[in-house]
Amino acid sequence: MRENNSSPLPRLFTGRLSLRQLELRDAPEIRQLRSDPRVNEFIARSGAITLAEARSFIEKINKGIANRECCYWAITRKGSDALIGTICLWNFTADRVQAEIGYELSPACQGQGFMPEAIETVSAYGFQALKLEAIKALSRADNVRSLALLKRTGFQPGAAFRQTPGAAESGLVVYFLTP
8 A cells, every 4th residue: 555645735736836734714615605596507416505514524524634635725826825616636536546626716717727737736646645546536527628728738548547437337437647
């Protein structure tokens, strides 16, 4: 089993972004992000959440980081600490050679090239620091923008590396990125 050396979670940087661990002060932005129907359109999760639920979510994520179950970053613009999105590596295989990537971005920040920067940086971290052999992404087949983003960042559809059983039947497509 490979060890996940992500605790404490390292701060990562791109040309325009800083990726840092979630903090309780991010609760208003997490509430807004996770309650936005445009963000939730292709995600199977409930609608609006309260500020208390956002705080509880942050505590759960930070416990998962401490227990080396996930890597979960707040996406911020350099020079600002305000959360504009999140990105994570989670759902590690038992042997820790594969993880799933997940991401969400405030609609006001979409279409500006932020997410490709974040995905490329987090993927590089996964391959170099965590020694992953593959990163999996699941997307709904009708989420055209997410599928285009995955292709733009090098993910390939339908690779045979530990395909997720039942994904196609649930309307999801599987993409993989390898080093």
